[in-house]
Amino acid sequence: MVQVEESKIAAIGKVLNDKNRPLKERFRALFTLKNIGGATALGSIEHCFDDDSALLKHELAYCLGQMQDRAAIPILVKVLEDVNQEPMVRHEAAEALGAIGAAEVEDILTKYAKDPVVEVAETCEIALGRIRWLKQKENGFVDNNPYASVDPTPPALSTDVKELQKILLDESETLFNRYRAMFSLRNLRTQESVVALASGLKGKSALFRHEVAFVLGQLQEECSIPFLEESLRDPLENEMVRHECAEALGAIATEECTRILNEYLSDDKRVVKESCEVALDMCEYEHSPEFQYADTLVKISDHTQ
Numbered sequence: 001m002v003q004v005e006e007s008k009i010a011a012i013g014k015v016l017n018d019k020n021r022p023l024k025e026r027f028r029a030l031f032t033l034k035n036i037g038g039a040t041a042l043g044s045i046e047h048c049f050d051d052d053s054a055l056l057k058h059e060l061a062y063c064l065g066q067m068q069d070r071a072a073i074p075i076l077v078k079v080l081e082d083v084n085q086e087p088m089v090r091h092e093a094a095e096a097l098g099a100i101g102a103a104e105v106e107d108i109l110t111k112y113a114k115d116p117v118v119e120v121a122e123t124c125e126i127a128l129g130r131i132r133w134l135k136q137k138e139n140g141f142v143d144n145n146p147y148a149s150v151d152p153t154p155p156a157l158s159t160d161v162k163e164l165q166k167i168l169l170d171e172s173e174t175l176f177n178r179y180r181a182m183f184s185l186r187n188l189r190t191q192e193s194v195v196a197l198a199s200g201l202k203g204k205s206a207l208f209r210h211e212v213a214f215v216l217g218q219l220q221e222e223c224s225i226p227f228l229e230e231s232l233r234d235p236l237e238n239e240m241v242r243h244e245c246a247e248a249l250g251a252i253a254t255e256e257c258t259r260i261l262n263e264y265l266s267d268d269k270r271v272v273k274e275s276c277e278v279a280l281d282m283c284e285y286e287h288s289p290e291f292q293y294a295d296t297l298v299k300i301s302d303h304t305q
Contacts, residue, residue, distance in 0.1 A: 004036050012036075013044025019051065023274055024281035026056060034063040039071065046075045054086040055243065055274045061089060065096025066150055073100060077108055080120075088240045088271070090115075091123045091207065098127025099150040101134045119207045119240065122175055126152050129176035144187050147218050152211070155184035165196040171204055178208065186215045191223055198227035206238035213241060217248030225252060229260050232272075242267075243275040250279025258283050 015021055015029040030048075033041040045060050061079060064072040079085055079093035094112060097105045106128060113124040130153055141154065153176055158164055167173055167181035182200065185193040197219075200212035213231065216224040231237050232245040246264065249257040261280050267273040 006040055009033070009036055009038070009040045010044070013040065013047070016044055017048050017051075023053065023056065023277055027059065027278055027281075030056075030059060030063055034067055037067055037069060042067075042069065042071055042075070049075075049079055049085075049089075053270075053274060054089055055271045055278070057085070057089040058092040061092035061096045065092075065099030068100055068150060070100060070102055073097065073102060073105060076100075077105065080108065080112055087117045087119050088243075090117065091119045091240075094120060094123040094127050095152055098123075098130040098152055101131055103131060103135070106131060118205075122205060122207045123152075125174075126176050126179060129153065129174070145183070146187060146189065149218065151179075151183050153179040153183060155187050156180040158184060159188060161185065161188065161190070161192050161196050164193075165199065168196065168200050169203065175205065175208060178203075179211065182212065182215055186219060189219065191221070194219055194221045194224055198224050201227050201231050201241075206241055209238070209241045210244045213244035213248050217244070217251040220252050222252060222254060225249065225254070225256060225260075228252075232260065232264065239269040239271050242269065243271045246272060246275040246279045247282070250276075250282035253283040 012029050012032050016026050016033065018026070030045070033044055042064070045064060048060055049057055051057055057079075061076060064076055076093045076096050080090050080097070082090070085093075094109065097109060109124045109128045109131070113121050113128065115121040115124065133154060137154075141157065144155070145151065156164060156167065156177070158181075164181040164185050168178055168185065170178065182197065185197045194216070197212060197215060201209050203209050203212070209231070213228060216228060228245040228248050232242050232249070234242070246261060249261055258280065261276045261283070264272060264276045265280075267276065
């Protein structure tokens with residue numbers, strides 16, 4: 001937890017909850033609060049769940065899961081139970097409960113694993129799988145996640161791309177195991193593994209496809225752009241998937257990505273439109289002097305370790 005004066009944390013929370021602020025500023029405030037942590041940050045995030053932006057609320061839930069603070073559990077349970085919240089928000093609350101990994105939420109996740117909203121039900125199943133896995137980690141497991149994320153599942157033990165892709169695309173497999181294959185492919189970080197991952201954008205489950213897009217955004221590999229573009233351009237694709245494809249393109253941040261995203265700034269789906277706005281802000285940041293400086297420091301640090 002970062003040590004920051006309470007008054008400054010409250011001021012950041014005020015930015016997050018100010019509906020008159022540009023969405024990109026509110027997102028930056030949210031991620032600042034995530035990095036600070038603590039009761040005041042949690043309170044500001046909780047208060048924001050009455051917003052009318054599903055994109056922002058889903059990101060609130062994601063951040064609460066990444067913060068790994070058990071004090072967030074009652075907030076997330078309340079969101080999961082609220083059937084008036086958008087499915088993508090409730091799904092993210094369930095995933096966040098799995099990320100925190102406390103056994104005390106097994107009953108609530110079991111209940112909502114039967115939710116009529118399929119994305120919510122599937123997420124609860126995956127979250128339950130993670131909590132149960134945490135109780136009995138298999139022998140030989142090594143957490144080789146090169147990213148700072150708390151993932152919905154551990155990676156599979158295999159590093160064979162063809163074997164992992166087979167599991168990834170096997171609709172008869174559990175989503176938990178398919179997610180494990182997904183994260184193992186991500187961790188390999190080769191062009192072959194990225195293309196194998198991208199093939200998952202044709203899976204039957206919208207939840208699964210959206211997670212594939214998220215992972216491709218983490219990888220930031222240009223070879224995935226055509227796959228992400230195809231899904232974003234598909235008007236019949238689930239908006240949760242299209243939004244994640246937009247944010248992945250923003251993370252990759254090439255000129256081509258910027259061009260594609262600009263085309264969808266007036267999309268009929270609010271969550272897609274807003275995702276493009278946030279993604280374009282990510283593109284701008286990736287090319288800013290501040291990012292270039294930070295990236296250089298990271299590379300120097302990696303070289304000296």
